[in-house]
Amino acid sequence: MSSLAAERRLEGHAETLPTSGSDDASVRLLGTCKRFGAVTALEDATISVRRGELMSLLGPSGCGKTTLLNLVAGFLAADSGQIEIDGERVNDIPTYKREIGMMFQNYALFPHMSIAENVGYGLRMRGIAKPDLKRRVAEALALVRLTGVEDRRPHQLSGGQQQRVALARALVISPRVLLLDEPFSALDRNLRASMQIEIKEIQRQLGVTTIFVTHDQGEALSLSDRIAVMFEGRIRQVGTPDEIYRRPADRFVASFVGDVNVLRARLDSVDGGLAAVTLGRARISVSREPLTRVRPGDRVDLFVRPEQVRFAQAGEPIAVEGTVAAHIYQGDHVNLYVDAPEVCASRLLVRSLEPDAITRWPIGARVGVSIVGTGAIAFEAEPDQRGGEPRSG
Ligand SMILES: Nc1ncnc2c1ncn2[C@@H]1O[C@H](COP(=O)(O)OP(=O)(O)OP(=O)(O)O)[C@@H](O)[C@H]1O
Numbered sequence: 001m002s003s004l005a006a007e008r009r010l011e012g013h014a015e016t017l018p019t020s021g022s023d024d025a026s027v028r029l030l031g032t033c034k035r036f037g038a039v040t041a042l043e044d045a046t047i048s049v050r051r052g053e054l055m056s057l058l059g060p061s062g063c064g065k066t067t068l069l070n071l072v073a074g075f076l077a078a079d080s081g082q083i084e085i086d087g088e089r090v091n092d093i094p095t096y097k098r099e100i101g102m103m104f105q106n107y108a109l110f111p112h113m114s115i116a117e118n119v120g121y122g123l124r125m126r127g128i129a130k131p132d133l134k135r136r137v138a139e140a141l142a143l144v145r146l147t148g149v150e151d152r153r154p155h156q157l158s159g160g161q162q163q164r165v166a167l168a169r170a171l172v173i174s175p176r177v178l179l180l181d182e183p184f185s186a187l188d189r190n191l192r193a194s195m196q197i198e199i200k201e202i203q204r205q206l207g208v209t210t211i212f213v214t215h216d217q218g219e220a221l222s223l224s225d226r227i228a229v230m231f232e233g234r235i236r237q238v239g240t241p242d243e244i245y246r247r248p249a250d251r252f253v254a255s256f257v258g259d260v261n262v263l264r265a266r267l268d269s270v271d272g273g274l275a276a277v278t279l280g281r282a283r284i285s286v287s288r289e290p291l292t293r294v295r296p297g298d299r300v301d302l303f304v305r306p307e308q309v310r311f312a313q314a315g316e317p318i319a320v321e322g323t324v325a326a327h328i329y330q331g332d333h334v335n336l337y338v339d340a341p342e343v344c345a346s347r348l349l350v351r352s353l354e355p356d357a358i359t360r361w362p363i364g365a366r367v368g369v370s371i372v373g374t375g376a377i378a379f380e381a382e383p384d385q386r387g388g389e390p391r392s393g
């Protein structure tokens with residue numbers, strides 16, 4: 001059974017489920033809800049984060065990512081549902097007893113303390129004796145490659161170095177779970193990229209279960225063992241980056257993660273688990289699963305990634321005809337935007353690796369686009385697109 005199927009199976013059984021016990025779940029939410037007045041910040045969240053895994057929570061602003069993290073940390077209490085760490089119900093256990101390391105975007109260092117005092121703070125609170133404390137602070141600083149700055153104050157470090165101190169402070173207590181809430185959003189692009197690599201390496205090295213909040217899909221795809229995609233307080237899909245990108249569970253996930261072209265096509269026929277969709281002169285095979293309510297002849301929305309389309313070669317069936325409207329040069333590739341208003345509400349994005357793409361397909365050129373490979377996915381057409389359409393069949 002896929003992890004998604006397992007997670008789905010859990011839904012609706014939250015009350016009767018045993019604690020995780022023998023399996024390898026490190027953090028588990030079962031049917032967890034959190035409301036703030038009229039706002040449901042988290043709705044019936046069921047998810048297992050495996051031991052040692054880096055799970056990202058990915059979704060747009062306000063979808064409930066920080067709320068979920070705060071519930072795991074114990075900063076918020078759940079209205080209903082269960083929260084477990086290492087198989088133990090922690091709903092009523094206070095934050096300081098949950099053994100959690102945290103690093104938030106604005107989790108400022110104490111300005112009046114030295115770096116060593118900042119990093120050692122959690123250990124002092126736990127009454128760790130001096131020699132042991134000193135050794136562990138040194139280890140944590142070595143881990144984030146900051147040995148030698150122990151006596152400085154935070155303002156004497158760069159932004160990236162301060163971020164690494166915050167990471168050392170989170171790790172020094174040997175947490176069972178590391179919670180990171182958009183930890184790099186204040187950093188510039190280059191620094192952010194190097195911190196991403198660094199955090200992934202440290203996380204692997206320590207094998208610490210990590211929940212990483214981001215609204216940056218590139219960050220989630222590159223860092224995560226698995227991603228939970230969230231929208232409007234709900235977990236919409238949990239899967240590996242590849243599963244999320246190539247087998248999105250619904251049109252929200254398909255649109256939110258990665259670039260995608262949405263093309264108006266028509267369901268032609270169904271055969272077992274597959275369906276055939278027609279678009280222009282092309283016939284495209286897709287999974288039937290998202291189309292159970294659609295009948296042959298009905299409109300569907302075909303979701304195609306830019307790498308799944310190309311300018312049609314001789315003999316290839318043309319799926320879309322249109323006019324080149326814009327180019328964006330990207331060094332190793334060129335993004336070409338094609339106007340095809342009959343089939344595509346926005347411009348169709350074609351990614352070309354040809355070095356002469358801009359001169360070969362200049363603005364205004366009429367082009368035929370074909371669909372390559374078997375990666376396309378179709379979903380039910382959105383109601384407004386179907387509205388007023390005479391339904392055949
Ligand atoms: N303390 C609070 N009181 C009232 N509403 C809240 C509170 N905290 C969060 N919310 C609401 O709950 C929803 C989820 O908020 P949350 O902070 O979890 O979102 P998020 O996914 O972390 O967003 P962002 O990416 O902007 O940080 C939002 O609608 C938010 O306004």
Ligand SMILES: [Mg+2]
Nearest residue numbers: 065066067181
């Ligand atoms: Mg947030």
